[in-house]
Amino acid sequence: MSTVRFLVNGEPTELDVPGMRRLLDVLREDLGLTGTKEGCGEGECGACTVLLDGDVVDACLVPICQVDGSIVRTVEGLARPSHAPGEAAQLDELQQAFLEFGGAQCGICTPGMLMAARAYLDAGGGPDEAAIREAIAGNLCRCTGYTKIIESIAAAAPPGEGPAA
Amino acid sequence: MSTVPPSAPAPLIVPADSIVPGRARGRGPLRREGPAKLTGEAKYADDLVFPGAWYGATVRSSEAHALLHGFDRDDAFEWSKVVFVTAADIPGDNIVSLISDDQPVLVPLGGEIQHHAEPLALIAAPDRATLRAAKAAVTPRTEPLPPVFDPVVSEHVFAHYEISSGDLEAGFAQAEIVLEGTYTVGHQEQLYIENNAMIAVPEENGGLTVYGSLQCPYYIHKAMKRALALDDIRTRVVQAETGGGFGGKEEYPSIIAIHAALLARACRKPVRMIYDRHEDISATTKRHPAVVTHRTAMRRDGTLLAQDIDVVMDGGAYCTLTPVVLSRGALHAGGPYRCPNVRIRSRATRTNTPPNGAFRGFGAPQTEFAAETHLNRLAEAAGISPLEIRRRNVYVLGDTTPTGQVLRHSVAGEEVLERAAEAAEFERMRERTADARVAGNSHGGPYRTGLARRAPGVGIALAWHGAGFTGSGEVKLASVAAVELTGDGRIEILTGSTEMGQGTKTIFPQLVADALGVAYEDVAIAPQDTAFVPDSGPTVASRTAMVVGGLLIKASQRLRSTVEEAMGGSFADSYRGYVRSHGPLRIDQRFEPYPDVEFDDETYRGDAYPAFGWAACVAHVDVDLDTGEVAVLDVVAADDVGKVIHPVLAEGQVEGGTLQAVGYATIEEMQVRDGRYVNDRLATYLIPTALDAPRITSILVEAPFPDAPHMAKGVGELPMDVGAPAVVAAIHDATGVWIHDLPATPEKLLAALHGPRPATAHPDVLDAAVDAPIDAGPDPRPDAPTDPLPLRGVQPDGDEPTGDSPSDAPWDGSSR
Numbered sequence: 001m002s003t004v005r006f007l008v009n010g011e012p013t014e015l016d017v018p019g020m021r022r023l024l025d026v027l028r029e030d031l032g033l034t035g036t037k038e039g040c041g042e043g044e045c046g047a048c049t050v051l052l053d054g055d056v057v058d059a060c061l062v063p064i065c066q067v068d069g070s071i072v073r074t075v076e077g078l079a080r081p082s083h084a085p086g087e088a089a090q091l092d093e094l095q096q097a098f099l100e101f102g103g104a105q106c107g108i109c110t111p112g113m114l115m116a117a118r119a120y121l122d123a124g125g126g127p128d129e130a131a132i133r134e135a136i137a138g139n140l141c142r143c144t145g146y147t148k149i150i151e152s153i154a155a156a157a158p159p160g161e162g163p164a165a
Numbered sequence: 166m167s168t169v170p171p172s173a174p175a176p177l178i179v180p181a182d183s184i185v186p187g188r189a190r191g192r193g194p195l196r197r198e199g200p201a202k203l204t205g206e207a208k209y210a211d212d213l214v215f216p217g218a219w220y221g222a223t224v225r226s227s228e229a230h231a232l233l234h235g236f237d238r239d240d241a242f243e244w245s246k247v248v249f250v251t252a253a254d255i256p257g258d259n260i261v262s263l264i265s266d267d268q269p270v271l272v273p274l275g276g277e278i279q280h281h282a283e284p285l286a287l288i289a290a291p292d293r294a295t296l297r298a299a300k301a302a303v304t305p306r307t308e309p310l311p312p313v314f315d316p317v318v319s320e321h322v323f324a325h326y327e328i329s330s331g332d333l334e335a336g337f338a339q340a341e342i343v344l345e346g347t348y349t350v351g352h353q354e355q356l357y358i359e360n361n362a363m364i365a366v367p368e369e370n371g372g373l374t375v376y377g378s379l380q381c382p383y384y385i386h387k388a389m390k391r392a393l394a395l396d397d398i399r400t401r402v403v404q405a406e407t408g409g410g411f412g413g414k415e416e417y418p419s420i421i422a423i424h425a426a427l428l429a430r431a432c433r434k435p436v437r438m439i440y441d442r443h444e445d446i447s448a449t450t451k452r453h454p455a456v457v458t459h460r461t462a463m464r465r466d467g468t469l470l471a472q473d474i475d476v477v478m479d480g481g482a483y484c485t486l487t488p489v490v491l492s493r494g495a496l497h498a499g500g501p502y503r504c505p506n507v508r509i510r511s512r513a514t515r516t517n518t519p520p521n522g523a524f525r526g527f528g529a530p531q532t533e534f535a536a537e538t539h540l541n542r543l544a545e546a547a548g549i550s551p552l553e554i555r556r557r558n559v560y561v562l563g564d565t566t567p568t569g570q571v572l573r574h575s576v577a578g579e580e581v582l583e584r585a586a587e588a589a590e591f592e593r594m595r596e597r598t599a600d601a602r603v604a605g606n607s608h609g610g611p612y613r614t615g616l617a618r619r620a621p622g623v624g625i626a627l628a629w630h631g632a633g634f635t636g637s638g639e640v641k642l643a644s645v646a647a648v649e650l651t652g653d654g655r656i657e658i659l660t661g662s663t664e665m666g667q668g669t670k671t672i673f674p675q676l677v678a679d680a681l682g683v684a685y686e687d688v689a690i691a692p693q694d695t696a697f698v699p700d701s702g703p704t705v706a707s708r709t710a711m712v713v714g715g716l717l718i719k720a721s722q723r724l725r726s727t728v729e730e731a732m733g734g735s736f737a738d739s740y741r742g743y744v745r746s747h748g749p750l751r752i753d754q755r756f757e758p759y760p761d762v763e764f765d766d767e768t769y770r771g772d773a774y775p776a777f778g779w780a781a782c783v784a785h786v787d788v789d790l791d792t793g794e795v796a797v798l799d800v801v802a803a804d805d806v807g808k809v810i811h812p813v814l815a816e817g818q819v820e821g822g823t824l825q826a827v828g829y830a831t832i833e834e835m836q837v838r839d840g841r842y843v844n845d846r847l848a849t850y851l852i853p854t855a856l857d858a859p860r861i862t863s864i865l866v867e868a869p870f871p872d873a874p875h876m877a878k879g880v881g882e883l884p885m886d887v888g889a890p891a892v893v894a895a896i897h898d899a900t901g902v903w904i905h906d907l908p909a910t911p912e913k914l915l916a917a918l919h920g921p922r923p924a925t926a927h928p929d930v931l932d933a934a935v936d937a938p939i940d941a942g943p944d945p946r947p948d949a950p951t952d953p954l955p956l957r958g959v960q961p962d963g964d965e966p967t968g969d970s971p972s973d974a975p976w977d978g979s980s981r
Contacts, residue, residue: 034212035205037408039358040442044847047358075205088200095203099195102813105821106666107202108209108359108408133855140847142356142409143666145820146855148813 004068008033009077019065023057024048026064027074035075035111039140046139049112050074056119056138075111078118094118094156103152105143113139117153127154193811194685197670198406210362210378210405211439218364218435219248220296221428224286224303225448226278229517229840230312233272233285239302247299248431250287252276255427257394261420262387265323265484268520270392270423278307280482280519281841282448284420289428289436312517312840316479317456319514323480324488326495328509328769330567336471336506340462342546348459348535350889350907352835352842353452353828355524356852357665359408360445361418365425366435372399373426379418380410381703382661386695388419393426404693410665411825412523415705416485417449446845450522451835453490453513454479457498457535462506467547467554469504476511476532481520487513490521492635494528496773497886499567500536501578501629502558507567518840523705525822526885529630530829534907537626537890542903550595551894552586555627568764570772575878577805577868581781582627584864585803589783594623598898620788624894627781628886631774632807632870632878633708636764639756639775644702646716648677648724649751654741656683658690659751660701662713667881668814669709675810676714676875680721683737699753707778707879710810711870712756718874720754727752759872776870778878779805782823782887784859786895790918793911797827797859797892805866807878812865818880819863826888828853834908 002019005012008031015030027033027050039047041060048059051073079089091099094117104110113136120135132153133146141149201207224236236251238244252259252273261268272278272285285305290296313319337343363377372395379385382402389400402422407414425438440449455478462471476498480487495511544554559578565571586592598621633639647659658677664670674688681688691697701713725736731747732739743750764771785799802823809815832851836843844850869876889907897903902917 028212032214033205034208037209037359038211039360040847042442042846042848045358045442075203079204089204091200091203095200098203099199102196102817104196104199104202105668105817106357106359106407106409107198107207108357110202111205114203129860133858137854137856140358140852140854142358142411142825142852143821144817145822145824145861146858147820147861148817150855 002065004064006067006069007071009073015064017064020063022060023050023062023064023067023072024059027059033074033076037108037111039108044140045109046116047109047112049115049139051115051119054119054122056116073115073118075114078114094121094153097152097156098149101152101155102148103144109139109141113141113149117156120153121157125157127157127159129154193813194671194675196668196814197674197690198664202406207406209359209408210364210376213364213376213405215364215366215435215437218437219289219291219428219432220293221287221289221425221436221438222296222300223284223424223444224288224300224305226272226281226283226285226305226307228278228307228309229281230310231278231307232310233274233276233278234306234308235274236286237304237306242299242302246295247288247290248428250427250431254431255392257392260391261423262391263384263416263419263485264488268483268485270420270427277310280517282519283482284424287424287428289432314516314518314840316454316514316516317477319516321515323484323513323515324491325512326492326769327511328495328567329507330569331471331506333471333473333506333508337462339470341465342463342543343461344463344539344543344546345458345460346539346542346905348457348538348905349455350531350534351454352521352837353524353833354446354835354850355411355413356850357409357411357413360442361414361421361440361449363418363421363425363438364435365422365429365438367429367433368399370399372401373429374401374403375422375426376403376405377418377422378407378414379404380407380414380663380665380705381416382663382693382695383700384416384703385419385422389422389426392423393430400695402695404663407663407665411525412527412705413449414665415523415703417522442847443845446850447842448519450485450520452524453487453521453528453531455494455531457532459535459539461539461543463543463547465547467544467549467557469502469558471506472499472504472508474498474509476509478511478513478528478531479516479518479521480513481516481518483520485520485522487521489635490523490528492528493631494532496568496631496635497529497629498532498536500533500540501560501627501779502540503560503564504558509567518837519842525825526882527706529628529882530826530885530889533628533886534889534893537628537887538893538903538905541624541890541894541897550592551625552582552591555582555625559627560629566773568773569770572777575776575807575868575870577779577866578627578629580868581779581803581805581866584866585781585783585801586625588803588862588864589623589785589799589801591623591625591783594785595898598622618789618791620790620899622786622788622895622897622899623783624786624891624896624898625781625783626887626890626894628883629777629779630707630883630886632776632778633712633774634706636766636773639712640758642702642756644713644716644756645699645753646701646713646720647699647751647753648717648720650724650728650740650744650749652744652749654744656681656688656740658688658717659698660713660717661693661695661698662701662709663693663704665704667709667818668811669704671814672710672714672810673717677717677721680718681725681736707881707883709879710877711807711873711879714810714875714877715873716754716756720752723754724750724752775872776807776878778807778880778883779866779868780883780887782884782891784888784891784895786892786899788896788899788914790900793915793918795831795892795896795909795914797831799862800827800859800888800891801862801864802884802887803864803866804880804883805868805878806880806883807870807873808867808876809865810875810877815865815880816863819865819884820861822881822884823861823888824853824858826885827859827892829907830889830892831908832857832910834910
């Protein structure tokens with residue numbers, strides 16, 4: 001057991017856990033953040049994608065000891081929380097675009113897809129199709145053919161500021 | 166649950182003629198469960214928490230065929246810490262109830278293991294570490310038996326059908342061209358991103374409830390009752406949010422639910438049976454492999470005279486849904502073409518491989534790949550365009566199919582063909598790829614375009630897909646769906662139809678709101694829980710929108726007229742008052758046969774389906790002649806769905822199905838060795854990524870189905886039928902070789918390219934070339950060893966002498 005301290009979606013978190021416990025299990029089982037999904041457990045599908053200090057990582061491949069002192073962002077941290085009880089959370093512009101453009105079907109790849117897209121947009125990514133394809137190449141989707149995911153991300157991107165293809 | 170402000174409520178149903186291909190956004194309401202999926206709040210099976218739950222695992226066979234004598238359990242392990250369940254602990258029948266009673270829940274002692282990864286025993290433990298230790302401490306004691314792996318030689322036949330019309334010999338007697346060919350397709354994994362998962366909870370009344378990832382709650386309900394000897398009340402199946410199905414969660418979840426329930430019964434605690442990816446690929450069902458042989462008689466002008474087709478499907482070790490898969494495969498085997506003399510013989514046999522089952526398309530993608538590839542070869546033999554041969558033979562209104570079905574309505578083969586060909590500029594692209602080949606002849610081999618390493622190609626395919634269940638299936642199902650005006654004044658839909666991404670929870674409220682004249686937001690949908698919802702039939706066969714949607718509209722119409730007659734005002738204005746004065750009202754609507762649709766299951770004559778959907782696809786590929794890799798760059802898909810209910814969701818089905826078909830055509834290869842899947846991980850079984858995926862343009866065509874109140878025919882499976890043959894045709898256009906064995910992997914393509922020189926378009930030599938062994942022969946390219954080309958990554962874009970600037974070349978995908 002070792003003590004790890006990190007920020008999850010802005011919340012300070014301290015846990016005594018085995019150092020090699022997967023970040024994925026810590027999020028899902030110890031912290032109850034089940035929005036992050038497991039699809040393969042070997043870093044192929046990207047369903048467990050989270051942001052670790054802003055970088056896209058597969059949470060199934062990250063031992064929790066490497067997270068000490070870091071900032072973790074998961075899908076639960078995207079929507080702006082409600083200010084009053086009973087009030088609905090406000091989707092961020094990326095989530096809203098996925099909703100309007102049909103970027104989510106079965107939804108199981110969606111949290112990971114959103115986090116990969118979030119990192120892309122946060123890094124200044126624009127609506128360029130090829131760049132978006134590259135940004136989500138580590139995230140498998142079996143429902144959409146990626147078409148509407150790409151459209152959703154492009155719609156959420158600032159217009160015309162994409163990196164050169 | 167977080168929500169977003171509702172989208173503009175109107176229009177609920179998109180008006181006719183308002184569909185703009187590829188641009189149908191902002192129409193139709195937002196996905197009902199979308200916000201929950203986008204915020205991570207949606208609960209999939211593995212997200213559900215049951216305090217004190219144990220973890221379950223399955224002890225599986227490592228042999229393809231053997232006798233099970235017993236289990237050696239290591240005495241060093243403390244067995245009292247776990248529960249160990251064998252076939253002897255099954256309270257009911259040791260059968261997974263489906264079509265045939267051949268599949269055991271667990272192989273009994275003294276029984277035969279029929280396939281690798283077959284369930285033999287079950288273990289549950291309070292934590293994962295103990296479970297792993299227990300599993301490692303048990304070894305099945307077995308005696309090997311000789312396995313059968315070849316479906317063609319297997320003598321155990323699950324099902325066979327023969328469909329015939331006209332006079333085959335007379336047809337061949339008139340032939341000006343006769344062409345034969347054999348086409349094979351392998352397994353395909355559904356590869357939903359959420360693995361199979363089921364949690365069983367013991368109830369105080371002695372019953373069992375399962376929560377899981379599933380398509381068909383009542384299939385599981387029926388199977389659980391039988392194996393666990395439970396009644397209706399004490400068996401409950403609840404669908405969790407489901408992360409994709411594609412048929413893979415049609416019948417297989419039944420055995421997982423029974424396993425979890427057996428363990429929960431034994432340890433008296435909730436038991437989580439969550440498959441990991443390796444177990445899911447190793448053990449669960451795949452698309453049926455098939456071998457299809459065509460012998461066709463044709464006039465020189467391309468008119469089909471006779472088709473003699475033989476279909477063999479590999480059912481795997483147990484029957485599962487194989488007879489129905491084979492039936493659909495056989496009924497679609499001729500393709501959507503008029504032909505006066507047809508014989509289709511089909512059989513599905515048993516092999517000692519894991520059972521095959523439902524997967525989007527359900528037998529049709531296999532046989533239609535063969536039919537379309539064969540037709541493309543016929544076009545080549547006759548020296549006419551692949552588009553033209555389809556124009557000359559495609560079914561039109563009033564034509565008769567081989568079962569004797571007269572196509573009386575909703576026939577859109579011509580329309581989807583022309584729309585796809587026009588949008589993709591098929592003939593112009595074909596001329597350009599031909600020019601590119603001619604330009605290349607003086608430099609490299611016959612298909613090497615000058616100095617270019619890559620060869621462009623374009624291909625087309627056309628398909629039909631029977632809407633709803635085959636034959637008398639819908640009549641036998643007698644599905645029920647209900648709309649209820651609840652005591653607290655809400656409108657609620659009650660169906661067993663599941664949401665697995667396709668949009669059930671969005672289109673049902675749309676249809677009901679439209680029929681009742683109320684807002685989309687005012688219609689709720691009840692959870693898919695057998696304690697509350699009726700059996701609406703399985704969520705399969707593209708039948709949900711068409712059949713169950715139709716039931717809901719009829720129920721709504723009855724509800725509306727009852728309320729309006731009682732209250733004298735519009736339903737929207739008076740339904741809350743109706744509840745106050747009359748109390749709640751629930752209308753159950755049972756399926757009524759479509760008029761004049763009759764099928765004889767014995768003779769295979771009559772109306773095989775109430776209607777057909779039609780799909781065409783044009784694919785542009787770019788083949789790397791050095792590596793054999795195929796990049797599918799652009800696909801135009803035109804699909805006739807009868808009536809578009811929600812354009813964004815319908816397009817989503819076309820796009821997703823198209824990519825699954827592209828994967829089927831190119832990279833999705835399940836390798837089987839000694840009855841075991843070799844590449845049983847996501848690191849080794851590949852599906853397309855965003856970089857592999859083509860740009861997909863979908864064109865939604867509406868040829869209304871008049872016997873459904875909303876004219877819809879279903880969409881899910883249509884695109885799966887056309888993608889693979891279009892890609893294979895495009896590979897041929899690029900390289901001159903026909904790949905007749907899916908998938909067209911780089912290995913197969915290189916072997917074909919380096920084998921005997923591909924045939925010219927002369928029927929007498931075609932067979933020899935296509936069916937010749939593909940052993941690597943001498944490299945036909947004289948300058949290959951000293952190829953001066955730089956690597957692909959540093960090659961300037963558009964350098965290929967295709968005769969066009971790269972900007973308007975649709976296959977220029979170098980930036981991807």
